[in-house]
Amino acid sequence: MGEMGCGFGLVIRDTQGCVERSGVKQVRERWCPDIAEAMAAEFGLITARHMGLQQVILESDCLALITMLRLKSFPANYFGRVGKVVFDLASSFSSVIFSFTRRDGNVVAHEMAHLLPLDFSTRFWVGSFPERVAPFVELDSANLI
Template sequence: MGIREWVEGRWKELDEEGRELMMVGCWAIWEARNRVVFEDTRVEVGAIVKRVWDVVGEMEGARLEGLEQEKGDDRKGAVAQQKGWRVPEEGWVKLNVDAGVKEGVGVVCRDAVGSVCWGLAIQRREVWDPRIAEAVAVLDGMEEAARMGHDRIVVEGDCLEVMEALKQRKSGRSSFVLVIDDILNICSLFTSVRWSHVSRINNGVAHALAHVLPVSVGRSVWNRCLPDVVSRLLEL
């Protein structure tokens, strides 16, 4: 029996949940294979399994949030979409970061009462691996936070691999790890830095900034406000 026949046979035996798990598993194995081939990185089987369950758990959380959003009108949906976002502690600000298509970056900074301190959107010509793009978004946000004079920051994003690499202070020689090194080095500009992973649906404001603005190559910063096209997502 060939691999194609085996896969087709197993696929027919699985329910919807099993098929989802199988697809994510195949994707995780392929991702691990690429890291071994292109980054000369050893990947443990346990890490692949953890990656699968993390992704499946995030997908399930996003589905549940989506069901909540569908129950109301557009305004209520915007509220439901952001209901998982939490304000930082007093004296801290939270940066929500995201990387979009064609290397767009979106960052929104909010304080302990949920008010917008500033927003950032960048569009570049470069094309990067998605992990690198997400890591660069973190770096862009932290550089802007340093320019704005913040000293205690929570950096929150929906790319689990970036957040785990930062928490573990990942080392290596790949392009991805070099950006992680740059991020860790810039931490010296702050009194305290924390990393937080969040589901994509609760990273909606940064996601909108990354995917909608700016429309051309360049950099835009908004102080104490955000563009109308994304400001409705701020309702909690």
């Protein structure tokens, strides 16, 4: 039986919707979906900060996360603590928009999160994405319009 773990996928696009960077961070821990989404948001913002970006749109298909960040209302639990970390990271940018997107508008990041092999590492693709994800990039781009 294979090891269990959790993956956080990210896609960073330019203003025209072209993929500038994609990535996955795979860890041995398992979290409920809301916490995993918050940790993926943290991974995305840390990556954007390392890239020197100043204006970002943080998209997530986790309505609870986006609502928490927009309302600046952090529950006294682990989800709230991770959300507060994400909110604090967001303050290091000149502009951050917290945007809810349906799962069908977040397919590339979702597929990145489930990328195989599960090797408990962090991997990036600059200006591209893994071949396995290629069919979903076009689908995501169509949803940006």
